[in-house]
Amino acid sequence: MGIIGWIVLGLIAGAIAKAIMPGDDPGGILGTMVIGILGAIVGGLIASALDIGDLDEFFDIGTWVIAILGSLLLLAIYRAVVGRRSPAP
Numbered sequence: 001m002g003i004i005g006w007i008v009l010g011l012i013a014g015a016i017a018k019a020i021m022p023g024d025d026p027g028g029i030l031g032t033m034v035i036g037i038l039g040a041i042v043g044g045l046i047a048s049a050l051d052i053g054d055l056d057e058f059f060d061i062g063t064w065v066i067a068i069l070g071s072l073l074l075l076a077i078y079r080a081v082v083g084r085r086s087p088a089p
Contacts, residue, residue: 009067010037017071023079035078036071043070 014036043066057063 006037006040007033009063010034010040010071012036013040013064013067013071014075016068017075020068020072021075021079035074036067039069039071039074040067041070042074043067046070 011033014032014034017036017039018032047066
């Protein structure tokens with residue numbers, strides 16, 4: 001899958017992850033895309049390490065599930081880290 005495929009997959013996976021876990025997150029569309037792309041990569045690495053899947057085809061349902069689950073994981077971690085910060089006075 002090429003770089004454009006990763007960007008599109010990440011954008012859509014990140015948007016689906018934010019739809020599943022709605023909340024007030026900074027970053028807008030760029031943040032969604034970054035979380036989605038990184039989530040797809042993390043999900044792919046975890047799935048490959050556990051030998052349960054692979055991110056190789058754009059139109060494969062397994063690719064989408066792995067990317068969305070990775071995006072959900074990263075979004076949860078992001079919220080846990082950002083949620084601990086106290087606002088500046």
